[in-house]
Amino acid sequence: MAFRKLVGSYKDYTLSSHVIEAGYLAVDVDTGSLRIGDGVTAGGTEVGGGSANSLGDLGAIGSTLSAPSNADMTLQTSGTGSVIVNDTFQIGSGAGVTTILDEDDLSSNSATALATQQSIKAYVDSQDHANQTGDLSIVGSTIGSPSNADLTLISSNGNVVIEGIRIAGTTLSTEDSSPGLEIAGNLIPTQNGVFQLGSASKRWQTLFVTAETVDIGGATLKTDDDGAFQFTSLDGGVMEIGAGGAVFPEGSNIGGRAIPVNGTGANGNRPVQLVKIFRSDGSSVLSDVQLLAKTADLTMEFNATVEDVPVFSAGGFGMTMANGSTFASTVATAGRGITLFQF
16 A cells, blocks of 8 residues: 655555654555554554544544444543533434433423433332322222222123122122122111012022021011010010910901900910900099000900800809809809800
């Protein structure tokens, strides 16, 4: 490769192997680069000019600085200096970067700024406790919807399954082998007397409750300690059904007719009607309501059935009539006529 000395004439030497004398300048006629000799290095050292400049192992062509093939390019300052890029920094065909920000909340929302590691960590840590997914908020293990808004879970042609509970349309069922759903609390409708438990075509098979009370419109059903079934009406009347039969409250009727009660005495198993007698001294006049509110002065037992048997027959005693004769109280000697009542 030929070169020309600035001091002297044209020399047709191979520049790559020719040692330029120390202090001499030469121009590479092929590239136009200016080189300076040190008396030792073949070709000297390039000091500028030409279309393909060399800075050590680096190549500079126009505005492009390149490293040798497969070599790294390192920009390094001395001491505490910084490598400053005064405009946009771009890698490949990616977005241009103009700055690096240390901004914990990333509020600039810039498309040309990078964030420091510290600001990224601070932002991520702040989102761990209050993440946003659309309008939803996720705090710890809680998913919340905006104020007064519904939270809707929709699966595409599938079911929503929540740890063993399957929701398919309006059907709620169990996902595992458990016998049913357990409710830890009261099951209370949102409105009074509006909703049904079961229907005419879909009935519950068995109702299991403890030996307490089932309230039906104020009337109650329950069992006592002996297992007898009790029904208490709204007015306080109690009917009981147990091993000994059925016990009706006083004043009960059958088909609108009063159920007769038993008489008194050792043989007081005959049906009688109790008639209350009130006595007045004539000094005051009482209404029927006032009389019935009082305690009767005398209660008479009338036969509830018409038969030729005295009502009171305890111990075989009869009644002494006004003429001194005895009214027999046994069936064998009863031919005295029908007895209607006794005191």
